[in-house]
Amino acid sequence: xxxxxxxxxxxxxxxxxxxxxxxxxxxxxxxxxxxxxxxxxxxxxxxxxxxxxxxxxxxxxxxxxxxxxxxxxxxxxxxxxxxxxxxxxxxxxxxxxxxxxxxxxxxxxxxxxxxxxxxxxxxxxxxxxxxxxxxxxxxxxxxxxxxxxxxxxxxxxxxxxxxxxxxxxxxxxxxxxxxxxxxxxxxxxxxxxxxxxxxxxxxxxxxxxxxxxxxxxxxxxxxxxxxxxxxxxxxxxxxxxxxxxxxxxxxxxxxxxxxxxxxxxxxxxxxxxxxxxxxxxxxxxxxxxxxxxxxxxxxxxxxxxxxxxxxxxxxxxxxxxxxxxxxxxxxxxxxxxxxxxxxxxxxxxxxxxxxxxx
Ligand SMILES: *Cc1c(COP(=O)(O)O)cnc(C)c1O
Numbered sequence: 001x002x003x004x005x006x007x008x009x010x011x012x013x014x015x016x017x018x019x020x021x022x023x024x025x026x027x028x029x030x031x032x033x034x035x036x037x038x039x040x041x042x043x044x045x046x047x048x049x050x051x052x053x054x055x056x057x058x059x060x061x062x063x064x065x066x067x068x069x070x071x072x073x074x075x076x077x078x079x080x081x082x083x084x085x086x087x088x089x090x091x092x093x094x095x096x097x098x099x100x101x102x103x104x105x106x107x108x109x110x111x112x113x114x115x116x117x118x119x120x121x122x123x124x125x126x127x128x129x130x131x132x133x134x135x136x137x138x139x140x141x142x143x144x145x146x147x148x149x150x151x152x153x154x155x156x157x158x159x160x161x162x163x164x165x166x167x168x169x170x171x172x173x174x175x176x177x178x179x180x181x182x183x184x185x186x187x188x189x190x191x192x193x194x195x196x197x198x199x200x201x202x203x204x205x206x207x208x209x210x211x212x213x214x215x216x217x218x219x220x221x222x223x224x225x226x227x228x229x230x231x232x233x234x235x236x237x238x239x240x241x242x243x244x245x246x247x248x249x250x251x252x253x254x255x256x257x258x259x260x261x262x263x264x265x266x267x268x269x270x271x272x273x274x275x276x277x278x279x280x281x282x283x284x285x286x287x288x289x290x291x292x293x294x295x296x297x298x299x300x301x302x303x304x305x306x307x308x309x310x311x312x313x314x315x316x317x318x319x320x321x322x323x324x325x326x327x328x329x330x331x332x333x334x335x336x337x338x339x340x341x342x343x344x345x346x347x348x349x350x351x352x353x354x355x356x357x358x
Contacts, residue, residue, distance in 0.1 A: 052246030087113035099150025128287035132161030149174035178262035197245035
């Protein structure tokens with residue numbers, strides 16, 4: 001039986017999508033083979049791939065001067081691909097440090113270019129995010145990199161800054177959760193396994209002019225323009241993940257698009273935060289203006305009860321609520337595919353647990 005899965009990633013997928021994929025699993029579209037057993041250059045697969053890209057462009061309303069790439073290597077690979085492509089001229093870039101993932105991005109970029117950490121909330125254990133109004137870009141920096149939703153801490157920057165520098169966003173855990181003005185960014189990347197599909201796929205949305213400015217003397221596999229010129233088929237792409245992402249895009253469209261999910265996601269998160277705030281047993285320590293809509297972290301009043309909480313939750317059909325080991329406590333990841341009902345069940349369980357142990 002399927003249970004409520006609050007995993008941070010690979011995360012819950014829409015049940016309708018899983019069912020449809022199951023029904024097509026052995027044979028896709030009268031082809032005589034599974035979609036996984038097919039050449040990525042075949043006519044059938046190519047049309048699946050193109051349609052997925054078209055749907056993503058439609059959902060996010062991506063302007064024509066952007067390309068969308070379907071790559072591998074996860075968001076982590078982007079940590080080095082970005083500086084390899086764009087650090088070649090000035091050899092420096094600005095980074096904002098607002099949680100564990102931006103810290104990793106900085107650490108990787110530092111091996112390739114000079115990183116200016118222009119704002120940081122590390123001193124307060126990433127319990128807030130530096131205010132974009134206070135970010136001062138450096139003169140020589142090639143771009144500004146930030147992470148709008150820090151998956152591990154549950155800390156978000158809800159408004160991108162208005163800044164005269166190419167803006168690069170690691171949107172892995174927030175993409176497709178709400179409408180996004182793509183034109184504000186030069187590059188947006190996201191690992192698929194949070195809000196898009198299965199792992200193995202990374203989406204990159206990139207301004208074509210910015211892309212052409214990139215270093216041409218790096219290996220092809222690292223070069224955005226090379227991937228773009230070959231329609232993300234420079235080498236064999238993750239065909240199954242791409243196909244499934246296409247199914248998720250259709251599901252998003254059929255559900256009412258990003259406006260619908262924005263309302264749903266805000267409703268889910270505010271219900272959960274409200275419950276936590278009103279309780280004296282549970283607490284969230286993130287500044288209210290930086291609270292994540294996708295990853296809700298919380299602590300029990302007594303962490304000796306953490307293990308009991310997790311095992312009781314599991315017995316009640318609520319899975320993967322353990323917080324990241326670097327933060328402790330609990331984390332409920334409530335991406336698009338988590339229905340409101342799942343959050344209600346979580347709150348019900350938290351109430352029961354508090355009444356028994358609180
Ligand atoms: C999950 C995550 C990553 C790492 O993704 P991989 O695909 O495992 O490389 C990076 N950044 C953010 C914000 C994430 O949520």
